[in-house]
Amino acid sequence: MxxxxxxxxxxxxxxxxxxxxxxxxxxxxxxxxxLVPPRRSHSTAAQGGMQAAxxxxxxxxxxxxxxxxxxxxxxxxxxxxxxxxxxxxxxxxVAVRQTSYWGVPWTRVVAGSRQLPDGEVIEETQEKEGLxxxxxxxxxxxxxxxxxxDGTGHALVYTLDNVVIQLGVEVHxxxxxxxLIHDGQRCYGAxxxxxxxxxxxxxVAQATVVATGGHGRIYGHSTxxxxxxxxGMAIAxxxxxxxxxxxxxxxxxxxxxxxxxxxxSEACRGDGGYLLDKDEHRxxxxxxxxxxxxxxxxVVSRRMVQHIRKGFGVESPYGPHLWLDxxxxxxxxxxxxxxxxxxxxRDFLGLDAVRQLIPVRPTQHYSMGGIRTDINGRxxxxxxxxxxxxxxxxxxxxxxxxxxxxxxxxxxxxxxxxGRIAQDLEWLEMPFPQGVVTALxxxxxxxxxxxxxxxxxxxxxxxxxxRNEMSHILLEKVGVFRNEKDLTEAVEGLVKLHQRASQLGLxxxxxxxxxxxxxxxxxxxxxxxxxxxxxxxxxxxxSRGSHSRxxxxxxxxxxxxxxxxxxxxxxxxxPSLSYEPVRITExxxxxxGYGEGKVVSAxxxxxxxxxxx
Amino acid sequence: MAKDRKLVFHIFRHNxxxxxxxxxxxxxxLEETPRMTLFTALTRIREELDPSLQFDFVCRSAICGSCAMxxxxxxxxxCRTRTAELPERMTLLPLPFFxxxxxLSVDTGSWFREVGLRVESWIHTTQPFDPQxxxxxxxxxxxxxxxxxxxxxxxxxxxxxCAAAQMNSSYLGxxxxxxxxxxxxxxRDQRTNAAVFEVIGTEDGVFGCVGxxxxxxxxxxxxxxxxxxxxxxxxxxxxxxxxxxNDRRAAVxxxxxxxxx
Ligand SMILES: Cc1cc2nc3c(=O)[nH]c(=O)nc-3n(C[C@H](O)[C@H](O)[C@H](O)COP(=O)(O)OP(=O)(O)OC[C@H]3O[C@@H](n4cnc5c(N)ncnc54)[C@H](O)[C@@H]3O)c2cc1C
Ligand code: SF4
Ligand code: SF4
Ligand code: FES
Numbered sequence: 001m002x003x004x005x006x007x008x009x010x011x012x013x014x015x016x017x018x019x020x021x022x023x024x025x026x027x028x029x030x031x032x033x034x035l036v037p038p039r040r041s042h043s044t045a046a047q048g049g050m051q052a053a054x055x056x057x058x059x060x061x062x063x064x065x066x067x068x069x070x071x072x073x074x075x076x077x078x079x080x081x082x083x084x085x086x087x088x089x090x091x092x093x094v095a096v097r098q099t100s101y102w103g104v105p106w107t108r109v110v111a112g113s114r115q116l117p118d119g120e121v122i123e124e125t126q127e128k129e130g131l132x133x134x135x136x137x138x139x140x141x142x143x144x145x146x147x148x149x150d151g152t153g154h155a156l157v158y159t160l161d162n163v164v165i166q167l168g169v170e171v172h173x174x175x176x177x178x179x180l181i182h183d184g185q186r187c188y189g190a191x192x193x194x195x196x197x198x199x200x201x202x203x204v205a206q207a208t209v210v211a212t213g214g215h216g217r218i219y220g221h222s223t224x225x226x227x228x229x230x231x232g233m234a235i236a237x238x239x240x241x242x243x244x245x246x247x248x249x250x251x252x253x254x255x256x257x258x259x260x261x262x263x264x265s266e267a268c269r270g271d272g273g274y275l276l277d278k279d280e281h282r283x284x285x286x287x288x289x290x291x292x293x294x295x296x297x298x299v300v301s302r303r304m305v306q307h308i309r310k311g312f313g314v315e316s317p318y319g320p321h322l323w324l325d326x327x328x329x330x331x332x333x334x335x336x337x338x339x340x341x342x343x344x345x346r347d348f349l350g351l352d353a354v355r356q357l358i359p360v361r362p363t364q365h366y367s368m369g370g371i372r373t374d375i376n377g378r379x380x381x382x383x384x385x386x387x388x389x390x391x392x393x394x395x396x397x398x399x400x401x402x403x404x405x406x407x408x409x410x411x412x413x414x415x416x417x418x419g420r421i422a423q424d425l426e427w428l429e430m431p432f433p434q435g436v437v438t439a440l441x442x443x444x445x446x447x448x449x450x451x452x453x454x455x456x457x458x459x460x461x462x463x464x465x466x467r468n469e470m471s472h473i474l475l476e477k478v479g480v481f482r483n484e485k486d487l488t489e490a491v492e493g494l495v496k497l498h499q500r501a502s503q504l505g506l507x508x509x510x511x512x513x514x515x516x517x518x519x520x521x522x523x524x525x526x527x528x529x530x531x532x533x534x535x536x537x538x539x540x541x542x543s544r545g546s547h548s549r550x551x552x553x554x555x556x557x558x559x560x561x562x563x564x565x566x567x568x569x570x571x572x573x574x575p576s577l578s579y580e581p582v583r584i585t586e587x588x589x590x591x592x593g594y595g596e597g598k599v600v601s602a603x604x605x606x607x608x609x610x611x612x613x
Numbered sequence: 614m615a616k617d618r619k620l621v622f623h624i625f626r627h628n629x630x631x632x633x634x635x636x637x638x639x640x641x642x643l644e645e646t647p648r649m650t651l652f653t654a655l656t657r658i659r660e661e662l663d664p665s666l667q668f669d670f671v672c673r674s675a676i677c678g679s680c681a682m683x684x685x686x687x688x689x690x691x692c693r694t695r696t697a698e699l700p701e702r703m704t705l706l707p708l709p710f711f712x713x714x715x716x717l718s719v720d721t722g723s724w725f726r727e728v729g730l731r732v733e734s735w736i737h738t739t740q741p742f743d744p745q746x747x748x749x750x751x752x753x754x755x756x757x758x759x760x761x762x763x764x765x766x767x768x769x770x771x772x773x774x775c776a777a778a779q780m781n782s783s784y785l786g787x788x789x790x791x792x793x794x795x796x797x798x799x800x801r802d803q804r805t806n807a808a809v810f811e812v813i814g815t816e817d818g819v820f821g822c823v824g825x826x827x828x829x830x831x832x833x834x835x836x837x838x839x840x841x842x843x844x845x846x847x848x849x850x851x852x853x854x855x856x857x858x859n860d861r862r863a864a865v866x867x868x869x870x871x872x873x874x
Contacts, residue, residue: 036669037722039767040677054748097748103736103801105759108751130750149760154676158763162735165726173722174714196714197630225671259646259653262674317646347675349648350695359648464660508665512630513715516664 001201002441005031005170007421008189008205010177010232012038014153014410015389016211017160019377022418024167028425031203032171033192035227038161042213042225043410046153047340049135049145050407052092056109056131058122063142065089071140072402074592077545077555079246079368079398079563082585084375088396088412095411096132096146104159106132106148117271117337137403138266138297145404150340152407178521180208180235180385181437181444187385188437190235191444193521198512200448202441206428207384207421210236210371211414214390218526219364219479220471223256223263232391234525236371237532242381243565243578245372245393247529248536251401251546252480254300256363258321260348264341264360268326269293271337275304276323276357277312298546301362301480308361316359323357330354362480366390366406368397368546369533372565376424377417380565384428386421388413395563398582399545448521455520456510459503463520466504470497470523470530478534483550487538494531495573501527528568532575536564539577557589618645620696622658623704624666628715638704639663651684651691651705655717667716675833678766681708681773682717688770690833691717708773725767728789732812736802755800762795762841764834771828771838777821784821785813787828787838793818794841797848806852814849822846 009020012034024030034041055063068089073080100106111129115121137145148155164171177190181202189204212232216224236242255264269275274282275293284292287303295303304322307313313320326334326341331354334342338353345353371387372380373394379385388394389410396409477490501524508516542556543549561582566575620643627636641658652673659666669679673692680691683706685699696703711719728734771787778784785793793813796802813819822842829838 036671036677036679037725037767039725040671040679040722042671044766045672045674045676094744097746098742098744100748101736101742101801103799105751105756105763105799106748107760108753108756110753130752132748133753149757151676151760151764154766155760155763162729165729166733166735171726174720196720225677226673227671259648260650260673344674347693348650348695350697351648464664506664508663509631512628513667514628514665515659515667519664 003031003201003203005029005203005205006425007031007207007209008033008203009209009211010190011041011211011213011389011391012161012171012173013041013043013211013213013389014156014160014407015391015414016209017157017164018411018414019209019211019388019418019421020169021160021163021167022415023422024169026422028422030169031205032164032169033175033177033190033203034171034173035176035195037173038164038171039157041157042228043407044153044157045225046407047150049137049147049152049404050096050156050411051137051140051144051402051404052096052146052408053089053142053144054093054096054132054134054146055142056128057134057143058124059136059143060134063144065093067141068092068144070587072396072405073587075139075400075402075405076396076398077400077592078557078561078584078589079249079395079400079545079582081375081395081583082587083583084394084396086586087375087416088409091412091416092408095408095415099156099159099411100132102159102163104148104155106146109133139402140404156407156411176231176518177212177235178231178448179444180239180382181440182239182241182382182385183436183440184239184241185383187382188432188440191448193448193518194513195518196513198514198517200445202445204432204437204441206425207386209417209421210379210385210387210391211389212391214367215526215529216364216367218470218530219474220468221256221261221361221475222364223253223261224364229522229526230367230529231522231525232387233370234522234529236379236385236387237528237566237568237575238525239382240568240570242379242385243372243567244529244532245369245395246399246536246564247369247532247566248540248547248564249368249397249399249545250364250533251366251368252298252301252362253365254297254304254362255324255360257344257349258316258359258361259318261363262344262348263363263365264324264344264358265338266297267338268324268341269300271326271333272329273324273326274328275300276325277307278314279312280323280357281312283307283312298480298548302548304362305480314359319361321359321361324360325357326353327355327357366401368399368401369393372563376420377413378420378424381567386417388417399547451521452517455504455506455517458505460505461500461503462507463504463516463523466497466501467519467523467526470494470527473497474530474533478530478537480548481550482537482548484538487534490534491531491538491574494527494534498524498527498531498573528575532566532568535574536566536577540564561589618701619643620645620654621702622654623702624658624717625706626716627713628665628667629713630715645696649696651694651696652680654696655691667714667718669718676766678721678768681721681768681770682706683708683773688773688831690768690770693833708769710773710778711769719769721767721769724769724772725788728785728792731785732789732793732796734792734796736796736799737804738801739803749801751800759795759799761837762791762798765791765836766834768833770831770833774827774831776825776827777823781817781821783817785818787832787842790819790822790845791836791838791841794845806848810849810852813845814853819845819849
């Protein structure tokens with residue numbers, strides 16, 4: 001079966017839906033695909049907030065797109081595209097106000113004075129009462145993160161999906177795009193597996209938009225939803241002509257709970273929580289005598305891993321972990337200021353944070369890299385292919401994303417790219433070479449069918465064994481600490497795994513909507529992404545943002561003020577890497593001002609982040 | 614947690630796409646591990662015992678509404694269910710009422726989208742968006758009230774427990790009524806009482822509710838059903854009697870009457 005549409009949007013998170021709304025409201029036929037009903041997309045889980053310089057709070061006086069720009073570029077460790085950052089900061093206020101118009105119940109400014117947890121008293125003015133409020137996020141000069149109570153992502157996703165329903169945009173859920181249809185020049189749509197039935201079908205479109213979110217789950221331990229497996233990036237890379245940008249730029253979070261990796265807020269450390277090891281010894285002061293637990297996210301994550309490696313982790317059936325101790329903060333503080341943390345402990349771990357220790361470990365959190373696009377969202381390498389959201393490398397985040405900038409990115413980028421697609425359709429809409437396209441569709445479908453047949457015919461390897469090995473390699477050797485030896489071993493290990501993945505078989509029947517088939521079809525692409533991350537990290541002999549090399553501890557602007565581009569030729573063992581310069585239009589490279597060393601040695605930090613981003 | 618429990622899961626199995634499949638219960642056993650939830654347990658069962666087992670987890674943190682199922686007969690979110698709360702032997706069934714996808718997976722998404730269409734779950738306004746303008750003001754209390762009513766995660770627990778929904782498949786369901794209440798509470802939505810009556814003033818809407826409040830008992834998000842259903846019913850009864858009374862601004866329970874969670 002083949003379905004024709006003007007614009008095919010693969011992914012129904014905030015980025016995909018925002019792009020779809022923009023194109024649909026200009027009169028084009030849009031079809032959205034999603035693994036799950038749109039409202040279940042990972043975007044729903046973002047709780048902290050969305051950055052936009054509205055300047056409505058006392059603590060955001062003097063904020064402007066200029067200040068937001070500077071925070072974003074510094075945060076990125078000068079890895080971002082500055083023209084993109086400029087466009088982004090000017091459009092973010094419009095994007096947030098539009099969602100207010102559509103119905104998001106943003107928390108509003110209440111006039112009067114109140115006391116912050118640290119004792120400071122602030123006064124909000126009458127003049128701003130009722131405008132959209134903001135809270136503090138790490139790494140920003142001003143309070144700029146707009147939020148809807150404790151469910152910003154939920155409120156945004158539900159509101160955008162309401163607009164999608166209102167516009168009558170077709171959404172096909174429980175489907176998975178497994179290959180792009182292309183001729184090496186132009187993208188014509190996708191081959192899709194129906195996860196209800198296991199059947200294949202094809203979608204043909206003038207423009208195809210990949211909006212599939214992050215790849216966190218290739219690390220096994222990730223704060224991301226369990227469906228975030230990077231398949232969108234993988235099918236783009238599988239074309240052999242579309243490069244992925246800066247895949248080695250991966251953000252970690254120090255406190256995911258064990259098991260489950262649900263993120264607990266950095267407010268725990270901010271408010272005075274301790275990290276303890278298996279002997280219940282508070283180890284952070286040994287490594288960071290000054291800042292202790294208050295050192296930046298990356299530093300704390302690194303020290304935790306280092307300490308576990310020395311054998312001080314607490315053994316558990318889920319692997320070693322450490323303890324987060326907030327008991328001394330007292331019942332009252334925990335049940336008011338850290339209520340969400342107490343709830344997570346009670347509901348998912350069955351423990352009482354007032355009396356018990358919380359098992360935590362560092363975990364993958366965000367992917368800055370992805371399908372490399374230009375400022376208009378057009379993917380490099382194939383006409384008619386676009387990417388938006390976390391799956392794209394637009395490149396707003398460079399080597400470190402600021403908390404709250406990714407929700408804002410999904411909306412701004414969706415809006416900008418949706419508008420661009422509507423314009424591009426004028427020239428994309430040339431009549432398809434019908435016969436050629438039919439042949440391409442048949443070809444792409446046959447290749448996927450062949451992969452399924454190969455699995456059914458059976459090989460000795462089991463998908464979950466290989467998957468766990470892949471995650472293990474990434475966590476151990478391509479995690480928060482990186483060095484030449486580990487990375488070399490990682491690349492070798494992943495290349496072997498990739499070869500073994502061609503020997504995958506099935507343990508179940510494979511009939512119908514079989515989840516083992518789905519997992520086995522995904523795995524080779526996931527291993528290629530893992531390899532791309534490891535290989536890019538090995539070649540990047542400097543430390544920048546979240547990419548931190550023990551053997552090259554300094555940022556090296558002389559040689560590395562550039563972005564990695566990785567393409568994967570069919571049949572190859574490794575990606576081929578090339579580099580492009582970073583676009584610097586306004587702010588020359590300098591010190592990030594996070595108080596961690598000299599200009600060229602500035603390290604990745606998002607200082608004292610109070611709300612999880 | 615009692616030490617070293619061996620858990621036995623009786624799990625509903627059926628693959629509607631496989632002509633050879635017949636609905637049945639299958640037993641799986643696992644050693645219990647500390648802090649185990651049904652998310653950790655079912656994931657292990659799939660990876661270690663039977664990779665064909667179908668179920669739906671996305672956020673695994675009670676946010677996305679994917680994983681509702683009957684756990685020993687009660688609708689609840691599997692990801693927020695710890696095995697330590699349950700006896701050694703437990704039965705897991707798919708949520709009733711919704712179309713079965715396979716095993717423990719049901720199609721809640723299509724049903725909720727249909728309800729969204731029926732209640733026209735969007736802001737009805739004639740005013741265009743002005744990208745240059747400052748946002749319209751709203752009191753924070755108003756915003757918090759809307760937020761409280763917007764917290765439904767479309768998990769389907771309330772629908773599975775609702776007597777009216779089991780009797781009448783076109784009933785909007787507790788969550789559908791709550792969605793309407795959310796838009797009634799929103800001053801940005803310009804729909805009149807009469808327009809709202811069109812949607813919910815019927816046996817498929819508030820007048821179909823039998824009022825035992827199973828929805829209130831089973832909603833994992835603690836949405837304020839008791840207060841809201843009573844208000845909707847009274848409001849719609851009044852509108853039915855005096856359809857010309859179009860001011861709907863007072864239709865919603867005051868914030869103080871909301872259940873907090
Ligand atoms: C715990 C947590 C908290 C966060 N909090 C914040 C925060 O407070 N502020 C902030 O700015 N950012 C936050 N982030 C980051 C932010 O949530 C994400 O970056 C953002 O939501 C990504 O949106 P997206 O639309 O790109 O992708 P997603 O929301 O992940 O959507 C991806 C979509 O693609 C679909 N899909 C995937 N693969 C396929 C395929 N092969 N075929 C068809 N469909 C497919 C999925 O079904 C889904 O609909 C947080 C992240 C985490 C993990
Ligand atoms: S009170 Fe009404 S809506 Fe709630 S469960 Fe009972 S019949 Fe259903
Ligand atoms: S109202 Fe509650 S129980 Fe019903 S679908 Fe929404 S969250 Fe689930
Ligand atoms: S998996 Fe999201 S609510 Fe359970």
